[in-house]
Amino acid sequence: MALPSFRLIKWFLMLALIAGVGAYVAGESVFNLSSNFVAVTVKDSKTPFELRTKKGGWKKLPDASAAELQAALVERHKEDGLRWSSLAVRRQPDGFLQRFSQGLFGAEVNVISIAPDKFDFQTTFLPKFAVTTAAERMAAEELWFAITANFRDPDGKPLGWVYHEGREVHGPFPAWKGCFFVKGGKPFFGPKSLLDSVPGPIEEGTQGYPSVMKDHTVFPYVDLAPNKFFDGSKLTYRALAGMKRDGTIVFVLSGDGSVMSVGEVTDIARKLDVQHATLLDGGRALQYSIRTESGARHFHAFNTTLNFKHAWLERQRSPVFIGVRRKAPRIVTPGRTEAR
Numbered sequence: 001m002a003l004p005s006f007r008l009i010k011w012f013l014m015l016a017l018i019a020g021v022g023a024y025v026a027g028e029s030v031f032n033l034s035s036n037f038v039a040v041t042v043k044d045s046k047t048p049f050e051l052r053t054k055k056g057g058w059k060k061l062p063d064a065s066a067a068e069l070q071a072a073l074v075e076r077h078k079e080d081g082l083r084w085s086s087l088a089v090r091r092q093p094d095g096f097l098q099r100f101s102q103g104l105f106g107a108e109v110n111v112i113s114i115a116p117d118k119f120d121f122q123t124t125f126l127p128k129f130a131v132t133t134a135a136e137r138m139a140a141e142e143l144w145f146a147i148t149a150n151f152r153d154p155d156g157k158p159l160g161w162v163y164h165e166g167r168e169v170h171g172p173f174p175a176w177k178g179c180f181f182v183k184g185g186k187p188f189f190g191p192k193s194l195l196d197s198v199p200g201p202i203e204e205g206t207q208g209y210p211s212v213m214k215d216h217t218v219f220p221y222v223d224l225a226p227n228k229f230f231d232g233s234k235l236t237y238r239a240l241a242g243m244k245r246d247g248t249i250v251f252v253l254s255g256d257g258s259v260m261s262v263g264e265v266t267d268i269a270r271k272l273d274v275q276h277a278t279l280l281d282g283g284r285a286l287q288y289s290i291r292t293e294s295g296a297r298h299f300h301a302f303n304t305t306l307n308f309k310h311a312w313l314e315r316q317r318s319p320v321f322i323g324v325r326r327k328a329p330r331i332v333t334p335g336r337t338e339a340r
Contacts, residue, residue: 038257081118107257131317160207178278181205190276242277
C-alpha cells in the first residue's frame, strides 16, 4: 500500500491547524474559553489570592497595603473623567493545572473610575425587559460604559425595583438592601440606608444584592458569615460598584480569569478608598463594555450570543444594565449659559 506523500501530510496538518485555530477563536468569542479555563481550575482553590506588585513580585491581597495596591494598578485607558486600570492577580498555584492555566492565560481585575461631574448615569433596557447585552446597550444608547445591574429571575425579568426617568418601572424584591440610584443628577451606590438618607425622588436606579460597605466600614457578614447572603465565599466572577467620599464612582470587576469571593472584591474596594458599595449581578451573567480611543472593549463571562438548550451552554443575558454617558457640552453665549 502506497504511503501518503509528504505534501499531502503537510496539507492535512495545515488544514487541521487552521481548523483548530478557527475552533478556538470561535470558542473564545462565544464562551470566553481562556478566561473560563483559568476560572475552572481555581474555583475550588483554598490558596491565597495574590496581586502582582509594581516591582513584579506577588503579594497576598490581605497583606498588601492600600498604597501597594494603588501602585500595582496598570493604566489601560484614560480620558477626562474616566480611567480604566487593571491589577494582575492569581491564586497561589496548587498543582500543575493551576500553574499551567494561570501561567498561560493570566488573570486580571479591572478597576474603572468615573467622575459624575463629567458623566450621567442611568438604567438602560429594552421594552418589556427583553434580555439584552452590554454591547447592545452601549451601541443603542451611545454609552461610554455599560454593565449588568439587577439579578434576574428564571424567566429573565429583573429581580428588584427599577427606576428610569423618574418613574418606577419595576417593583421591589423583598429584603434586598443594595442599590444604585440617581438623585439630583448625582449617582450613588451602596446600602438602602444610603438611599433613605439622601433627600429627593429617585431619577434612575436599580435594586442590588448584597450591599457590602458603608462609610468605609465593611459589613460584618462579609467576613464572619459570607455564605449567609448569596454564596459569599464562592469563587466566581464578581462586580462591585461603589463611591468615594468625593463622589467618584468606582467599579471593581472580574476580568479574564479572575474569580473572587465577596470578601476579596470588597477588600480591593476598601483599599481603593471606596466609602459605600454594593455588588451587581456577577457569575456567568457578568458583562460590561467600555469605550476607548481604539474602540469598545467588551467583557462577558460566558455565552451571550448562541442559543443552546443545554443548561451548561445556555445564553447568559440580562434585562437591565447601568449605562454611563458623557455629559453634553455646555454652550456659553453672552448673557446666558445653556446645556445642549
